[in-house]
Amino acid sequence: MDKWSQVTLNDVAREAGVSSATASRALNGTTRVRADLRERVLAAAERLAYTPNAHAQALARASSQAVGVICHDVSDPYFAGISGGVMRAAAEHDLHVIMGSTFRDPARELSYVSMMRGQRVRAILLTGSGFEDRAWQGAMREELARCAAAGTRIAAVSRHHGLRVDSVLPENRAGAAALARALLGLGHRDFAVLTGPPVITTVVDRLAGFQEALAEAGVRIAPDQIVEGAFSRDGGHRAASELVARGLRATCVFASTDIMAVGALAAFRDHGLTVPGDVSLAGFDDIPVVGDLTPPLTTVALPLEEIGRRVMALALRPATAGRSRVERVPGTVVLRASTSAPAARPRRERSPRPLTETPG
Amino acid sequence: MDKWSQVTLNDVAREAGVSSATASRALNGTTRVRADLRERVLAAAERLAYTPNAHAQALARASSQAVGVICHDVSDPYFAGISGGVMRAAAEHDLHVIMGSTFRDPARELSYVSMMRGQRVRAILLTGSGFEDRAWQGAMREELARCAAAGTRIAAVSRHHGLRVDSVLPENRAGAAALARALLGLGHRDFAVLTGPPVITTVVDRLAGFQEALAEAGVRIAPDQIVEGAFSRDGGHRAASELVARGLRATCVFASTDIMAVGALAAFRDHGLTVPGDVSLAGFDDIPVVGDLTPPLTTVALPLEEIGRRVMALALRPATAGRSRVERVPGTVVLRASTSAPAARPRRERSPRPLTETPG
């Protein structure tokens, strides 16, 4: 009934009538063991339902079979998608996954890394994007140096400013720029952006790329048409409502994340605005559901599962001395029905219902 | 650069000029340690960036700080939601989460449990529903007995036939029955069901509950109006298309999972059928997005995150001798626009477009 009832290697050895060294070798297949002894050991292990104590193995071997994965929130479809790829890859390589959700708290990210270092994981995957925060970067850099010293590999998804780790980089900047050009191509000149917390590098990059491409076409977004919100469905809903409250002058709104776009779509509907009739709407990521919305959302598609597999692959490759490896993953602009040419009719017609109505 | 450069407790002890026993006690706060010595140890640990080797601790203490979580697929919104709750709870209790995705392979579920037993986790959470498979149940029962013998707690979400483990039971049967009654209340008498793989207990329960309630009203579903598909968006799309191909005679379709309903909604649209004009559609789970679809989906809401927290809480409570604990979580019928009274017009008008058109 208690912990001491565990079957140990010694039990197996005794049962098989050999030394624990031989039992270990037979079980691991590391060294040649006389066939009949091996058989006896295997049979004994089977009979006793022996499972090696992973901690003892890790201690004796000075290495474990685990990798650590840190994301912002597994229940967010973006991370759920990446995590799916990571889990597949882990299963293929017989690795255990220790998962940590930071809920976007930089301090928690730091403490997870140190915890995983304590677990002596083979590698740590940082799948959330970095934070634009000097102090945090410094602390993280120190922590990662300790990991490196311990032989723990590090690989990241997205840009982690000042960390120089091997990374899979979704082309947030270029993707947003390409999206902007596509929207310009539809005839839009007045844009608004729903953006996330500016400490998150992904947010910065997408906004920068979008504005850059617009600037090349001589188009500028009015400051009051850039609204910040939480990276969530409700955050998008609130941000879009805020935009409407400020007076929506744009013909096209870019939500820097699909999940925000989902909320924005609902908000526009709640305010009596049709998409794309009154306003076009585009997102980023191509999470599973956006193609099934009405209208389906224009977005920049990222191969989330593949990103997960690739960051794992990167982490499993031995470190290269000196500089860090970077793999870029392009985003693909997917034009769907949520964006169309801007309506030719006068502004008045696009004005929202009075704000006294309750949004959903 | 290599694994041997780890800072150990001995290094800290030496640096602080005390024995490793004292260093250990100071760090853990288990026993009174003279204040000045404690200070010196803490300072030394800080200076050396010491992180205890979790494996050595687990070995010496004969217990670890980890819990194992096994689900079918983290990237599925249902499990993503539950996992979110589990992660929160884990963070609150300072537990590490080892996560395994089985991709609905019973063998993999078994091997994960044994692997986690090897990790000597405190508890294992089975968040996927069980399999209706005798052989598997037998093997799992043995495996769980070994866990129990090792002091590893087990808790599950959903019904695991023949396993008698502490469980959080979403009321699949009652929820589906309540949904059926609500749909009957709208005036429907002709139903179809899109169901999942019948080895999954959740599938069995939802279908049974739905049919049961219909039977009480004297309504029966024609066998050819029950279509099986994969538990995924595309599985739902294919199942709905198959239903249309067979000749959709129902005025209302129940998809046993929201994720299937999402696919079904798209399929109906692709076939030129409007929801709920031509056919009403309902799902189950209330995953985040279904309220934002057009039309928003009627469903049975399950508090996914809370289910996650509760299964963790259950696992953390000590085992009760003898019988297993069961916590029921009711589902709430949420009527949305995807279901309405059946159209009064003749069948002809609801007939689909010819099947030669390509579905999306």
Added chain:
DNA sequence: CTGAAAGCGCTTACAG
């Protein structure tokens, strides 16, 4: 309160 020592369950040079 503190330290020397044994022990947790494995692996792996080191001798045979």
Added chain:
DNA sequence: CTGAAAGCGCTTACAG
């Protein structure tokens, strides 16, 4: 090929 022994890094009775 096999076994006795040391060692992985910690914790914890056991004596002081």
